[in-house]
Amino acid sequence: MGNIHDIFNLTISKDSMTVSMDKKGEFELQIFDEDTVQNFLDDHKIVYGIDETVVKQLTEASYDMNVFPVVIAKGLPPTHGKNGEIHFIDGHNNVISHEEKQNFRDVYKIPSKKNGEKIAYITKPTLGEVGFNVYGKEVRQIKGKHVKVKAGKHVEFVESDATYYARADGQLSVNDKFIHVYPTYEVAGDLSLKTGNIDFVGSITIRGSVPAGYTVKAAGDIHIHGLVEAAYIEAGGSIYISEGIAGLKKGKVIAGQDVKVGYINQATVEAGQDLIVQNSIIHSHCVAQQNITCQNGNIIGGIYSAGKLITAKDIGNKMYTKTELSLGVNSKLREKEKALHKQKKDLLSNKNKLQQLGDSLKLKEKTSSGISSKERIILLKQRRAMEQTEAQLEEIENELSELQVSIGNLEEMKLLVKGIMYPNVDVSFGKYKKSITKEYKFTQVYMDDHEITIQSL
Known part of the structure; x- marks a missing residue:
């Protein structure tokens, strides 16, 4: 039997994970026993991942010398750990699907969460397993990395279930480092096709105006620093409009609490508490469960209902424009x-x-x-x-x-006119009604012993 070292050589890969066996040249078929082959590998310190099938072939008379080179040993590669992952409950993109679109102004949706709602959960990283090279030495695995996204503003991470929770109603904001929930969504300027309609679980601030045809809805408050045209505005809280409402007979503003606005012209406004207008209300339909107050202006034309108090400088005008005031009754619901x-x-x-x-x-x-x-x-x-x-x-x-047609208590209701109340003004207290047929100055109107009474301030 020839010397196996003279017939074969071994090539070991740079990472020491593979050993190839090749013949050095042409020679006659020779048979080696398993010990000889094992000693040959031992001389090269190859101890791990030896292919016993190849070793056995070298001991058989029928093996084919033309199959060389052949891999005689392989190391075991390490199993690298998987990184931890974050899984969002409802996603956090702002794309509106075709089914969700109601009109061309529905450009995108605001990812929103409610207080206590789950935002996302994480799966922990795995360690993986070590490997071994052909020398029998450990090859260290790469351990999986932990999720590095932290709970930001109004977000809590609960270790027990590895879950992020919202701790306020608001807009979901996610980046590589933090998950935030912002209670207020802000638009830097006017609403446009770029911003689209807005429907948000928190509060909304619009630094500009809301043009005709747009819709703004918020579960919280809405602050609009510009003008509202023939748009639809609805808030669970209060609505603040710095300029005014030019409704063009189509604009509608509904608040669960107060509405505070510069002026109102040809619009429908409903307030769950007070309607406070800096200047005048003209040809509009307004309902306030508590008070309607025109601080420096007049109420001219239209229909107005309040639960307690209506206050204005003038009611009606010199043109005797028809103006209807109702205390204790929601005139819209009464119709x-x-x-x-x-x-x-x-x-x-x-x-x-x-x-x-x-x-x-x-x-x-x-x-x-x-x-x-x-x-x-x-x-x-x-x-x-x-x-x-x-x-x-x-x-x-x-x-x-x-239907809740009646609002307030008749005994507490009053109409205060700091200037002039003109003819063709109808004043109602519940089922009682009085039409004004002459001018009254500095007047208060109230119920006294089931009669509508007009008296100077």
């Missing part, structure tokens, strides 16, 4: 109530007619002659019509029961 009562009356009349028709046909059905096939069809239609009418009546009754 709806009247319409519902009319619908109810018409439906009851219709139901009575249907009842008579049905009774007549049922009576005839019991006679010997019976009813014709045509009359039978009429009876079926009558039953369906009765069911529909009864369903409509039930719906109207539900609406009527939910």
